[in-house]
Amino acid sequence: MSSLFEEIREPVASDVPVRRVSITVNGEKxxxxxxxxxxxxxxxxxxxxxxxxxxxxxxxxxxxxxxxFDGKAIKSCTxxxxxxxxxxxxxxxxxxxxxxxxxxQEGFKDEHGLQCGFCxxxxxxxxxxxxxxxxxxTEDEVRWALSGNLCRCTGxxxxxxxxxxxxxxxxxxxxx
Amino acid sequence: MVSRSxxxxxPLIYEVRGGVGESPVRPDGxxxxxxxxxxxxxxxxxxxxxxxxxxxxxxRARITGIDISGALEIxxxxxxxxxxxxxxxxxxxxxxxxxxxxxxxxxxxxGEPVAVLAAxxxxxxxxxxxxxxxxYEELEPLTDARQAVFDSSVPPIHPDGNxxxxxxxxxxxxxxxxxxxxxxxxxxxxMQDQAFLGPESGLAVPAADGGVDLYIATQWLHVDRSQxxxxxxxxxxxxxLTLAGVGGAFGAREDLSMQVHACLLALHTGxxxxxxxxxxxxxxxxxxxxxxxxxxxxxxxxxxxxxxVKATIVLDGGAYxxxxxxxxxxxxxxxxxxxxxxxxxxxxxxxxxxxxxCGAMRGFGAVQACFGYESQMDALAEKLGLDPVEFRARNAxxxxxxxxxxQVIDSPAPLAEMLRKAxxxxxxxxxxxxxxxxxxxxxxxxxxxxxxxxxxxxxxGIKNICFSEGFDDYSTxxxxxxxxxxEPVATVHTAAAEVGQGLVTLQGQIVRTELGVEAVTxxxxxxxxxxxxxxxxxxxxxxxxxAVKAACEAVRAQVATLVGRAEPDIQLTGGKxxxxxxGVVADLADVLADGAVEETAVFRHRPTVPLDPFTGQGDSHVxxxxxxxxxxxxxxxxxxxxxxxxLAAVQDVGRIMNRESLEGQIHxxxxxxxxxxxxxxxxxxxxxxxxxxxxxxxxxxILDMPPMRLEILEYADPHAPYGLRGAGEPPTLSSxxxxxxxxxxxxxxPLRRIPIRPEHIxxx
Numbered sequence: 001m002s003s004l005f006e007e008i009r010e011p012v013a014s015d016v017p018v019r020r021v022s023i024t025v026n027g028e029k030x031x032x033x034x035x036x037x038x039x040x041x042x043x044x045x046x047x048x049x050x051x052x053x054x055x056x057x058x059x060x061x062x063x064x065x066x067x068x069f070d071g072k073a074i075k076s077c078t079x080x081x082x083x084x085x086x087x088x089x090x091x092x093x094x095x096x097x098x099x100x101x102x103x104x105q106e107g108f109k110d111e112h113g114l115q116c117g118f119c120x121x122x123x124x125x126x127x128x129x130x131x132x133x134x135x136x137x138t139e140d141e142v143r144w145a146l147s148g149n150l151c152r153c154t155g156x157x158x159x160x161x162x163x164x165x166x167x168x169x170x171x172x173x174x175x176x
Numbered sequence: 177m178v179s180r181s182x183x184x185x186x187p188l189i190y191e192v193r194g195g196v197g198e199s200p201v202r203p204d205g206x207x208x209x210x211x212x213x214x215x216x217x218x219x220x221x222x223x224x225x226x227x228x229x230x231x232x233x234x235x236r237a238r239i240t241g242i243d244i245s246g247a248l249e250i251x252x253x254x255x256x257x258x259x260x261x262x263x264x265x266x267x268x269x270x271x272x273x274x275x276x277x278x279x280x281x282x283x284x285x286x287g288e289p290v291a292v293l294a295a296x297x298x299x300x301x302x303x304x305x306x307x308x309x310x311x312y313e314e315l316e317p318l319t320d321a322r323q324a325v326f327d328s329s330v331p332p333i334h335p336d337g338n339x340x341x342x343x344x345x346x347x348x349x350x351x352x353x354x355x356x357x358x359x360x361x362x363x364x365x366x367m368q369d370q371a372f373l374g375p376e377s378g379l380a381v382p383a384a385d386g387g388v389d390l391y392i393a394t395q396w397l398h399v400d401r402s403q404x405x406x407x408x409x410x411x412x413x414x415x416x417l418t419l420a421g422v423g424g425a426f427g428a429r430e431d432l433s434m435q436v437h438a439c440l441l442a443l444h445t446g447x448x449x450x451x452x453x454x455x456x457x458x459x460x461x462x463x464x465x466x467x468x469x470x471x472x473x474x475x476x477x478x479x480x481x482x483x484x485v486k487a488t489i490v491l492d493g494g495a496y497x498x499x500x501x502x503x504x505x506x507x508x509x510x511x512x513x514x515x516x517x518x519x520x521x522x523x524x525x526x527x528x529x530x531x532x533x534c535g536a537m538r539g540f541g542a543v544q545a546c547f548g549y550e551s552q553m554d555a556l557a558e559k560l561g562l563d564p565v566e567f568r569a570r571n572a573x574x575x576x577x578x579x580x581x582x583q584v585i586d587s588p589a590p591l592a593e594m595l596r597k598a599x600x601x602x603x604x605x606x607x608x609x610x611x612x613x614x615x616x617x618x619x620x621x622x623x624x625x626x627x628x629x630x631x632x633x634x635x636x637g638i639k640n641i642c643f644s645e646g647f648d649d650y651s652t653x654x655x656x657x658x659x660x661x662x663e664p665v666a667t668v669h670t671a672a673a674e675v676g677q678g679l680v681t682l683q684g685q686i687v688r689t690e691l692g693v694e695a696v697t698x699x700x701x702x703x704x705x706x707x708x709x710x711x712x713x714x715x716x717x718x719x720x721x722x723a724v725k726a727a728c729e730a731v732r733a734q735v736a737t738l739v740g741r742a743e744p745d746i747q748l749t750g751g752k753x754x755x756x757x758x759g760v761v762a763d764l765a766d767v768l769a770d771g772a773v774e775e776t777a778v779f780r781h782r783p784t785v786p787l788d789p790f791t792g793q794g795d796s797h798v799x800x801x802x803x804x805x806x807x808x809x810x811x812x813x814x815x816x817x818x819x820x821x822x823l824a825a826v827q828d829v830g831r832i833m834n835r836e837s838l839e840g841q842i843h844x845x846x847x848x849x850x851x852x853x854x855x856x857x858x859x860x861x862x863x864x865x866x867x868x869x870x871x872x873x874x875x876x877x878i879l880d881m882p883p884m885r886l887e888i889l890e891y892a893d894p895h896a897p898y899g900l901r902g903a904g905e906p907p908t909l910s911s912x913x914x915x916x917x918x919x920x921x922x923x924x925x926p927l928r929r930i931p932i933r934p935e936h937i938x939x940x
Contacts, residue, residue, distance in 0.1 A: 051215075051218040062373055109206060110201060114205070114208050115424075115678065116373070116675060121209075124209065140613075144613075147879045150877060151878075153424055155881050159878065
């Protein structure tokens, strides 16, 4: 049995109950004993070292911690790790292989959809949830889909451009 | 080392891709989209402790006792420190060292750090900090900045008084000037937060030499270091800083937050210490934009020429001085706006109160004044029956105009052209639908748009670029050219903080243009190279760009010497050493075969002088930048809701160094101006912040920020590297008054306070 507490070095008082959870993260099944209060965002960042999931507000407003939960975009700072038991989670690290970029990643990189980059993983995962459901969105649909994710640097113009670019690329890929 | 300030403009050769004027992909782009870019909050070491801060619950109180024994009893707690444990100077500050590292006998704002604690993990640390018992005797807080400045019966909250700076500006003969048309009004600007997305974080690691290494998200490594070293009682060389990934800055990282605290804890425990604020603590952990109260009186002739401007501007700096002095200098010197005014009398004040400390935020001082003078320009235009664009153009500065400080604008200032371009921008289509999503308030709307009115407004801003008023402003760059696997590769090293704006991209572009090599490595920014100055005042393209260019020129001169030529004749391009007269002289690879060429350059902009303390006269600014916005809004006058339909910006940048980065700056700056106009305010009551969260402090979402149209002009500034003009701040100035003007046009209301709230629209 692997214990996440060893990895995150947070000693647990002996009277704190733990729950065993089994979560498929980026395609790989991970099992651990966690405190019921542990947030999914903290499990991902500290327990699994997936620091591409950022925490920016702690109150589910900013969306920097957005991940895919069974394919839907959710804010991992307001979900408990135990709620993810038996489910599939995709983080930014799971968007593409180690030396590859997903078209959404290409879009944000090439269309200048990022500056400081802190919101970027969450933005890309919210965009992926949209494009999985609606491969050919309008600009309005992109804006509505990303309206739960804050960016303080870009004024959002190039984020919209990046997502539309990615939609086109994905469509031309699936056409060929 | 060479030290030079170069203003020459040789023809540039673009034989390699990704040079000046292009938009190559960001060197940090792949890491950022892969989730592998290491922000300060992502750093840890296996044996690192976690540090937390105990903060004052009172805006003003005397500390009568601190009992740390309860905290020390908790297993896993390694240290609890108070001001008594600060080994060096107990106070710090960017301009004036008046802020205690940890409160000494008194707290002056809600959230002031009183003690710091290190424990094995965040949970233990937070639990333990609750066991520190601080006894307070509450005092009546001073929360009215005007009272702090004008009421001499108020006891000072600092030994040296409550007024940090009073800067008058006297130009012409304002005392006797009279005008046919006069408008007078008072304006207020609320306290805005920078609201970067990545809260304050850092990792301090004690070193074998008794010093400390700090990995930190900051805007200014060297001035952090000098403040930290003084507080730690260490020589500067024993305090080494490396820039960690920065999740946005916008001024909030120019002051220290947890830097000294983490280093103190690390040195005290002999263990690495990590600190990371949550969002709520972040609201208490950094300075904000100064709230302002302004009274403006403008006089003009009936045919629309400005005669005089008289203004009083009071800026609330909160508990400590921070950058208030410079904020006051900007508000005063730019307080009449980019207009020719024969007679000017401005008195700007910066106060200390028991409100949250205020300091740097994008466009500081100039942003507040801009709301005042632009509101006045609209009011005057209305009274004169003139078109607001035409009225502004009639009074616009141009090259050769005088500022009220007596400084001549000695580079292009095409404001009239910019105004006319903004006005000529095609209008978006009229709203064709009553679809709820298209209306102000969107699907949360409770009407069917019966009360929706459209308005159009314009705003103009002028901002000083680089550090003003005699500050010794410089940047340092080292450029090394060497063979790697047989190919010439350039390496750039500066201490300039990349905060998202794209400076790492620009450094590579400059090297490619100057040295003709495609492969450029940007070394991490740290304090092992000379200071680059602050990433603020829109200055890094100018200053660190200038330093990298100068270092490249020195490298090129060295290469020229190696091939027996004089530098002016030699260009490096496409891996060749090329003479202007005789063509290719050598392969760069052959020249570098005997060893690397490395040069360090320090770049300074032309000198400036402080404003005269009594008349406000003096050539205080290096460079001035202009931006014009046109805003189109729909306002539901029954609900008080505003939807910005479109924003158009016209900006002169001298030279487009990287169009994508530049446009990103204009978009982002515009969005922050939108926030100040319509939603962003730290609500402070009796010195207490009531909304320290993103639930209650609203920043624009992707639905609030409309599509933008940009027009970018390139009138070169002959004094600046490549003719460029700093660009990050001006859009933040002008978007706010443009939006407010549009809301006024839609509603007919005076709207003299920002941000505009729904009740300002519905209850008048």
